[in-house]
Amino acid sequence: MPEDEAILPHDELLRAVEAEDPSAVLALAEDTHYADLAKAYQELDSDKHAFFLKTIGPALASDMIVELPDSMIEEALDVFSPSELRVLFRELSDDDRVDVLQDVGDEARLRFLGLLGPEDEELTRSLLKYDHDTAGGRMTTRIGRVFANQTVKQAIEMLRRSQESTETLSRIFVVDDRGRLIGKLRFRDLAFNTWDTPIRDIMREIGPERVLATADQEEAANMLLKYDLIALPVVDEFEHLLGIITHDDAMEIMQEESTEDIEKIAGIGGEQSEETYLNTTILTQFRRRAGWLTGLAFVSILSGYVMMRFGSILSQVFLLSLFLPMVVAAGGNTGGQASTMVIRAMSLGEIDPGTAWQVAWRELRTGFFLGLLLGSCMAVFTVALLPLFHMPMPPGLSYFKVALTVAVALTTQVTSATFLGSLLPLGARAAKLDPAVVSAPAIAAIVDVSGMVIYFTVARAILGL
Structure with missing residues (x-):
C-alpha cells in the first residue's frame, strides 16, 4: 500500500467503532493517548458513543472523559452503570474528578458524589466549594x-x-x-x-x-x-x-484564558465553547456573535449622522473623501494596538492600578509620534504626488492646505485613539469588567465616530468652509 494511503491509528480506531468490532476497538484504544481518544469520540456519530465507551470500559475512559467538552461529559458518564462509575471516579485524580463534577448538572453531581467512598467524597466536596476558575478549583491535593x-x-x-x-x-x-x-x-x-x-x-x-x-x-x-x-x-x-x-495545569489555564481574550477582542460573547469548531452548532455560533454585532451596528449609525451633519464640506471639497477612510481606519488600528499592549501587560501583572495615568501618558506620547509620522507621510503624498492625478480643486484652495488638513487631522486622530485605547482597558478593570471586552470592536466603533468629527472639524477650520 502506498505510504500516502496508509491508514492512521486514529482513522483505524474510527473504522473499528463504525464496524462495531469490540476486540479491535479495545486493542486500538489501549495504544491510543487519552487526548486522541477524546478527539475520536467527538468525531463519532452520537449513536456510536455508548458502544465506544462500553467497549473501552470505565478505567480507560476516565482520563478521556476529562478531555471532553463540558457539554458532552454528563452524557458520557450516563452510559456507565453505578458500579462502573465507581471504578471511573476512583481512577481520576482529585482535581480531575472535581473538574468533571463541575461540568455536570446539580442533580447529576449529587448522584455521582453518592458513588464515591467517604474519604473521596469529603475531599471532593471540599474542593467543589471553589469556583472552577480559581486556584482552589484547579489545584490537586495529591502533593x-x-x-x-x-x-x-x-x-x-x-x-x-x-x-x-x-x-x-x-x-x-x-x-x-x-x-x-x-x-x-x-x-x-x-x-x-x-x-x-x-x-x-x-x-x-x-x-x-x-x-x-x-x-x-x-x-x-x-x-x-x-x-x-x-x-x-x-x-x-x-x-x-x-x-x-x-x-501542565498552567498551560491549560493559559490556553483557556488566551482563547477567552481572543474571542472577546473579536466581539464574541457568551460562555467559551470547549467543543471543536466543526462540532459547535450553528445556533451556538449565532448566539455568541449576534449581540456584539447588533450593538455595534447601532453605534455605527452615529458615523452616518456625522456624515450627514458635515456633508456640505465634502460637497465643497470632494477631494477630502479620498482621505476620510484612511483617517478613520488609522484611529482604529492604533487604538487597537494600544489596547492590546495594555491588556497584555495587565494580564502579565506588569501594570498596577496606581500606574494608570503613567500608562496613559506613555501611550499619549507614543500616539502623538505615530500620528506625526503618518500625518507627514500623507502630507508629502498630497503635495508631491496628488497633483499628478489632476484631482479637481475648488478655487482658492491649494494642495498645501489640503495636505495640512490631512496631517493635522491624522495626527490628532491617532493621538486621541491611542490614548483612548490605553484608557479603556484600565477603566474596565477599575469597574470590575473584563478589559478584553472593551478592546477592538468597541474601540473601532468609537474612533470611527470621533475620527469623522476630528477630520471634518479640522477641515472646516483650516480650509475656511
Whole structure:
C-alpha cells in the first residue's frame, strides 16, 4: 500500500467503532493517548458513543472523559452503570474528578458524589466549594508534604507511604505542626543528606511564590511562569497548605484564558465553547456573535449622522473623501494596538492600578509620534504626488492646505485613539469588567465616530468652509 494511503491509528480506531468490532476497538484504544481518544469520540456519530465507551470500559475512559467538552461529559458518564462509575471516579485524580463534577448538572453531581467512598467524597466536596476558575478549583491535593520537625528518614518513610497517590515528588513542601506552609525542598535534598538531618535545616524558605485558593486561575498561571516553578503551592488565608497547581495545569489555564481574550477582542460573547469548531452548532455560533454585532451596528449609525451633519464640506471639497477612510481606519488600528499592549501587560501583572495615568501618558506620547509620522507621510503624498492625478480643486484652495488638513487631522486622530485605547482597558478593570471586552470592536466603533468629527472639524477650520 502506498505510504500516502496508509491508514492512521486514529482513522483505524474510527473504522473499528463504525464496524462495531469490540476486540479491535479495545486493542486500538489501549495504544491510543487519552487526548486522541477524546478527539475520536467527538468525531463519532452520537449513536456510536455508548458502544465506544462500553467497549473501552470505565478505567480507560476516565482520563478521556476529562478531555471532553463540558457539554458532552454528563452524557458520557450516563452510559456507565453505578458500579462502573465507581471504578471511573476512583481512577481520576482529585482535581480531575472535581473538574468533571463541575461540568455536570446539580442533580447529576449529587448522584455521582453518592458513588464515591467517604474519604473521596469529603475531599471532593471540599474542593467543589471553589469556583472552577480559581486556584482552589484547579489545584490537586495529591502533593509531597513533610513536616519541619521530622528527620530525613522520617520524611522519606512518610513520602514512601503516599508515593502512589502523589502528583509529583519533584517538589516537596514543608509545613509546621499546624499544617502551615513554611518551606520547600527537592527529593535530592533528602537523598544526599544523612537520615538524622532535620528537615528544617535543609529546607528552603518559601517566598512570594504561593497563591490563595480564592485567587483567579490566571494569577496562579502567571506566578508559575514568573517564578519558573514546577508546582505552585495553594494556601488559605491562614497559610495552611491546601494543594498545588502544576505546570501542565498552567498551560491549560493559559490556553483557556488566551482563547477567552481572543474571542472577546473579536466581539464574541457568551460562555467559551470547549467543543471543536466543526462540532459547535450553528445556533451556538449565532448566539455568541449576534449581540456584539447588533450593538455595534447601532453605534455605527452615529458615523452616518456625522456624515450627514458635515456633508456640505465634502460637497465643497470632494477631494477630502479620498482621505476620510484612511483617517478613520488609522484611529482604529492604533487604538487597537494600544489596547492590546495594555491588556497584555495587565494580564502579565506588569501594570498596577496606581500606574494608570503613567500608562496613559506613555501611550499619549507614543500616539502623538505615530500620528506625526503618518500625518507627514500623507502630507508629502498630497503635495508631491496628488497633483499628478489632476484631482479637481475648488478655487482658492491649494494642495498645501489640503495636505495640512490631512496631517493635522491624522495626527490628532491617532493621538486621541491611542490614548483612548490605553484608557479603556484600565477603566474596565477599575469597574470590575473584563478589559478584553472593551478592546477592538468597541474601540473601532468609537474612533470611527470621533475620527469623522476630528477630520471634518479640522477641515472646516483650516480650509475656511
